[in-house]
Amino acid sequence: MRVVIARCSVNYEGRLSAHLPSAVRLIMVKADGCVAIHADGGAYKPLNWMNAPNRLIEEPHEWRVTNTKGDTLRITMEELLSDSSWEFGVDPGLQKDGVEAHLQELLAADPTRIEDGLTLVRREHSTDIGPVDLLCRDPAGVAVVIEVKRRGEIDGVEQLTRYLARMERDPTLRPLRGIFVAQSIKPQAKVLAQSRDIACVEVDYDSLRGIESPQQALF
Structure with missing residues (x-):
């Protein structure tokens, strides 16, 4: 730095x-x-x-x-x-809270909950600036870099942007694209993601765990 x-x-x-x-x-x-x-x-x-x-x-x-x-x-x-x-060395990456870590685990088990046809290549894919949450491929074989957050904010989009820029240098991964996944994503983060050709997907934590919402249970 x-x-x-x-x-x-x-x-x-x-x-x-x-x-x-x-x-x-x-x-x-x-x-x-x-x-x-x-x-x-x-x-x-x-x-x-x-x-x-x-x-x-x-x-x-x-x-x-x-x-x-x-x-x-x-x-x-x-x-x-x-x-x-200063030399910082390799950063160990952000330590996720329990919900965020479990959310990543559930999505790794079934990436099609993010997008149809996705298959998992590796969870916590290592890069020289930190681990990527999920590395997948779509049915066309394109590498898909996925960042998972509990709350989707601008800093999460910036983090995914940095990963994409670093991984773009690897010819075995090109072409690639990014998906930003969270339980809820702020409007400002969606606008920034769209400007950088990053898709946004909101997921329901309880649904992923197989728990029906109280509202659904009433009908």
């Missing part, structure tokens, strides 16, 4: 254009290549970012981050205040 604090301005050019005027900001460059620009506030969400895979070109007063889609993130460095790096 490389952490840079600098007074800078930022311009993003792609499907949309965005500009951040001059200010002191935190720039994070992660081991997978992701570049994120943060302010001193606003919780976890960066002001602007470029997900991996990408290319970072550093010049004395400007950083340029580009990707294969033609997007460009330009960071104009006005004053460098701090520049440091």
Whole structure:
């Protein structure tokens, strides 16, 4: 992880254009290549970012981050205040709570509850940035990367996006696609997933366990 604090301005050019005027900001460059620009506030969400895979070109007063889609993130460095790096090693991944872990187990036992025709290749498929919940294949043989959450939020979509970017580098898995699965998915997460060609599926935990809801039992 490389952490840079600098007074800078930022311009993003792609499907949309965005500009951040001059200010002191935190720039994070992660081991997978992701570049994120943060302010001193606003919780976890960066002001602007470029997900991996990408290319970072550093010049004395400007950083340029580009990707294969033609997007460009330009960071104009006005004053460098701090520049440091740390080796984090392999992350063990998020430890799931009991419901989330059981939800993943139930879906691994029958992936067709997510989508017709899916067959399980591996549960907790290992990558160099953490384990993927479920790796499946559809009837056409396409690899399907599945992230399972109890509550579907934006950070879960971001997590699946990172997995897809890393696994896309493996020629034995290409082509591949992603499905974000949760008991309930927030509207903002659905919009972000749709923009990244990630399908969203909501599942009923009790139904997966074979338990009828009280409302169904009345009729």
